[in-house]
Amino acid sequence: MFCKTFVPTTSSSSRTWTRFSRHGLGGLLLGIAILFMAMAGSAMAQPESPQKQIDGWNVALEKVDAAIEREGTSDAEFKALKQQVTDIVAAANALADSLAPKVAAATAQVEQLKPTGATDAPESEAAKENRQEAEKQLSDLAGFQKQALAIASHGSYALAQIGEHRRMRFTAELLERNTSLIDPGLWGDAASDLPGITGRTGSVVGEWASLVASRSDRSAIAIFVGLLALIVAVLVPGRRFLLSKLRRPHADAQPTVRTKVMSAAAIVAVNVFLPLIVLVGGQSILNALELLPYRIDQLWTGATAAIVFFSLAFGISRALLAPTRSTWRLVALDDAVAMRAFRLSIAIAAVQAMVVFHQNFAKVTQASLSFTIALDGVASIVIAVLVIAMVRGLTRRAEPSEEEGDDPADEDFGLRRLALMAAGLASGAAILANLMGYVALGRFITTQTVWTAVVLSLLYLLMKLTDELTAASFRRDGVVGSRLITSVGFAPRSVTQAGVLANGAAHLALIGLAFLAIVAQWGVDSSGLFATIRQLFFGFKIGSITISMSTLIAGIVVFMIGLIITRSIQGWLDTRFLPTTRLDSGLRNSIRTSVGYVGMIFAATLAFGYAGLDLSNIAIVAGALSVGIGLGLQAIVNNFVSGLILLAERPIRAGDWITVGAEEGTVKRINVRATEIETFDRATVIVPNSSLITGVVKNMVLRDRSGRVVVPVSVSKLSDAEQVKAILIECAKAHSLVLRYPEPIVLFLNFGEKSLDFELRCYLADIASGATVRSDLRFAIFGRLREAGVALPG
Numbered sequence: 001m002f003c004k005t006f007v008p009t010t011s012s013s014s015r016t017w018t019r020f021s022r023h024g025l026g027g028l029l030l031g032i033a034i035l036f037m038a039m040a041g042s043a044m045a046q047p048e049s050p051q052k053q054i055d056g057w058n059v060a061l062e063k064v065d066a067a068i069e070r071e072g073t074s075d076a077e078f079k080a081l082k083q084q085v086t087d088i089v090a091a092a093n094a095l096a097d098s099l100a101p102k103v104a105a106a107t108a109q110v111e112q113l114k115p116t117g118a119t120d121a122p123e124s125e126a127a128k129e130n131r132q133e134a135e136k137q138l139s140d141l142a143g144f145q146k147q148a149l150a151i152a153s154h155g156s157y158a159l160a161q162i163g164e165h166r167r168m169r170f171t172a173e174l175l176e177r178n179t180s181l182i183d184p185g186l187w188g189d190a191a192s193d194l195p196g197i198t199g200r201t202g203s204v205v206g207e208w209a210s211l212v213a214s215r216s217d218r219s220a221i222a223i224f225v226g227l228l229a230l231i232v233a234v235l236v237p238g239r240r241f242l243l244s245k246l247r248r249p250h251a252d253a254q255p256t257v258r259t260k261v262m263s264a265a266a267i268v269a270v271n272v273f274l275p276l277i278v279l280v281g282g283q284s285i286l287n288a289l290e291l292l293p294y295r296i297d298q299l300w301t302g303a304t305a306a307i308v309f310f311s312l313a314f315g316i317s318r319a320l321l322a323p324t325r326s327t328w329r330l331v332a333l334d335d336a337v338a339m340r341a342f343r344l345s346i347a348i349a350a351v352q353a354m355v356v357f358h359q360n361f362a363k364v365t366q367a368s369l370s371f372t373i374a375l376d377g378v379a380s381i382v383i384a385v386l387v388i389a390m391v392r393g394l395t396r397r398a399e400p401s402e403e404e405g406d407d408p409a410d411e412d413f414g415l416r417r418l419a420l421m422a423a424g425l426a427s428g429a430a431i432l433a434n435l436m437g438y439v440a441l442g443r444f445i446t447t448q449t450v451w452t453a454v455v456l457s458l459l460y461l462l463m464k465l466t467d468e469l470t471a472a473s474f475r476r477d478g479v480v481g482s483r484l485i486t487s488v489g490f491a492p493r494s495v496t497q498a499g500v501l502a503n504g505a506a507h508l509a510l511i512g513l514a515f516l517a518i519v520a521q522w523g524v525d526s527s528g529l530f531a532t533i534r535q536l537f538f539g540f541k542i543g544s545i546t547i548s549m550s551t552l553i554a555g556i557v558v559f560m561i562g563l564i565i566t567r568s569i570q571g572w573l574d575t576r577f578l579p580t581t582r583l584d585s586g587l588r589n590s591i592r593t594s595v596g597y598v599g600m601i602f603a604a605t606l607a608f609g610y611a612g613l614d615l616s617n618i619a620i621v622a623g624a625l626s627v628g629i630g631l632g633l634q635a636i637v638n639n640f641v642s643g644l645i646l647l648a649e650r651p652i653r654a655g656d657w658i659t660v661g662a663e664e665g666t667v668k669r670i671n672v673r674a675t676e677i678e679t680f681d682r683a684t685v686i687v688p689n690s691s692l693i694t695g696v697v698k699n700m701v702l703r704d705r706s707g708r709v710v711v712p713v714s715v716s717k718l719s720d721a722e723q724v725k726a727i728l729i730e731c732a733k734a735h736s737l738v739l740r741y742p743e744p745i746v747l748f749l750n751f752g753e754k755s756l757d758f759e760l761r762c763y764l765a766d767i768a769s770g771a772t773v774r775s776d777l778r779f780a781i782f783g784r785l786r787e788a789g790v791a792l793p794g
Contacts, residue, residue, distance in 0.1 A: 093148070197365045204299070204364060211293060302360025376443045395420050555610050569595060590647045639672075642690045707766075710759055717793075738773065
């Protein structure tokens with residue numbers, strides 16, 4: 001049939017063969033191509049050999065070493081070198097970590113293949129070849145691992161060298177002395193360069209205009225003009241419109257702290273994010289349309305930074321000082337002082353924004369060094385003078401005669417006064433530095449002073465905002481608090497504690513970010529700090545021990561999850577399962593407590609394992625500490641073991657009526673160390689578990705709750721004894737709580753000097769009601785004796 005199908009007997013079969021040949025050949029070629037690509041892909045997917053990687057890293061680090069020692073390496077090049085070395089160190093450490101289990105497995109294999117010394121049998125050739133192959137593999141793997149660790153050490157040294165060179169460069173630039181501002185020659189040179197700067201600025205603007213005008217696409221020009229108009233409209237009237245919606249009204253009633261903080265945060269957000277989004281978005285659109293040449297892009301970037309900084313300082317000043325609305329003010333200042341501080345802060349922010357823009361403007365216009373020094377020096381001195389004026393206004397206090405009593409904010413004002421004095425001294429030092437020719441140092445001091453003030457003010461506002469948000473969220477009816485109570489089962493007090501912890505964590509995070517923002521001006525590379533934090537979090541080695549905060553935190557989380565599951569099982573047993581059984585309350589409490597102990601031990605074991613702690617090492621440490629435990633903690637261990645014995649043997653149970661020494665009451669709870677007993681006076685007695693095991697304990701309800709009550713009765717010597725006995729028996733049988741069996745009995749105890757002494761003994765089903773029954777019997781007996789005319793001794 002196969003041959004018949006392909007015999008070209010007719011034109012139809014010939015066409016069929018032609019189609020099959022064409023399609024079959026194409027399919028064959030396609031299959032060969034796919035197979036070849038798969039083989040090539042698998043070859044390309046094969047990991048690079050470790051030795052090739054190590055050699056490449058060595059070559060790269062040698063080039064980095066040469067670049068570090070080379071004169072003229074810029075700071076940007078140092079940053080690129082640092083990133084390159086950081087990647088190499090991370091990759092080398094990853095390679096060493098990946099080879100560690102392979103080295104361990106190869107070591108174990110070599111140990112297994114070694115000939116034993118106990119036997120005299122010669123080693124076979126096959127075993128010898130296997131052992132030699134295993135040793136060679138171990139040698140290769142161990143060599144790769146050692147080389148990778150050496151690469152990591154080399155890279156760490158290179159990183160230290162890069163950091164040292166950058167610090168030295170920063171210090172040298174900062175302490176470089178230039179022409180003093182009081183030198184007339186400086187101003188002459190700066191003035192002579194002014195026409196050139198003006199011309200170059202016009203050239204830059206003209207280049208931009210020519211680029212826009214040369215575009216044949218009119219739609220792009222329309223977008224350009226419309227975008228500029230939109231930016232102006234949003235930054236001026238649009239911003240004012242949004243701020244008018246957030247305007248804080250004059251009110252006779254004092255607004256709440258939460259209202260003031262939320263309003264202040266909204267004002268800062270509008271002032272910062274609105275210009276940031278508009279300017280950055282406009283820059284991106286113009287770059288996409290290719291309407292932003294390089295020099296205009298640099299000026300746009302500088303203008304964006306300056307405007308955003310000014311908006312941030314303006315928003316913070318207005319939010320905190322509220323110059324025209326004292327009831328909304330977040331800092332305790334008089335109206336006149338607040339208005340003066342607001343105006344000075346706006347002036348300082350405007351001059352500092354000009355300094356920020358001038359850094360890019362000087363590069364684009366190729367301003368001379370004299371012009372840059374003159375402008376930076378003047379701006380630095382103006383800022384310093386304004387800061388000193390603000391410090392004087394804020395540190396001025398009322399006269400002692402005008403003050404009434406002690407001010408509770410004196411301590412806070414003292415801290416603020418120290419900070420303001422430090423700012424004033426720094427500003428004075430900046431003025432001196434500028435006059436002596438250290439313009440870079442003076443500008444750095446004033447810039448750092450202003451930036452630190454802005455960051456600390458923003459930190460103050462954000463911490464206030466965090467306080468209000470956590471307080472609102474972790475209330476019983478808050479978003480987080482209600483879910484923790486209903487879903488997880490947190491107690492209201494636990495929800496409050498969780499809110500305090502969350503608030504503290506948020507404060508620490510904000511303080512850390514503020515610290516990074518401040519030290520960034522000092523030449524500290526934030527990437528290095530983040531790398532250190534990342535290393536602390538994900539693990540660092542001390543000898544052969546790896547300490548990782550992430551695994552420790554993961555272990556704590558696992559333990560908390562296990563503890564929550566244990567508490568859930570205990571709650572289910574206590575409220576759902578155990579009440580359906582016939583077990584007494586004491587056995588229920590023992591089961592619940594035992595489940596808690598087992599769950600905690602299981603959760604701790606899982607947590608230790610997840611955190612990477614070797615339980616055998618923990619056992620060794622525990623054995624070494626057993627002597628100390630036996631000497632210093634023997635009482636605690638004794639009480640713990642006694643508690644386990646109480647739960648196992650159950651000589652006392654929760655709810656039992658016991659007597660321990662002079663204390664008598666009901667057992668409420670058997671804990672790990674001690675047992676809680678509630679006396680009949682509603683007082684709680686804490687008894688160590690060891691005292692219940694080694695001491696004498698009277699349990700009134702150990703086997704059952706039945707018991708005997710005794711009521712002594714004395715009557716006159718002239719009374720009829722049989723009549724008295726009958727009355728006592730009748731009163732006992734008439735009480736509903738007295739058992740019919742054993743029957744009540746009356747004992748004639750004694751012939752007193754003036755009385756006949758009897759004793760009524762009867763039994764109850766629950767001895768806990770003994771005091772009530774004795775009182776009822778005394779009332780009944782007294783009434784029946786009076787009715788029968790039986791006299792009492794008297």
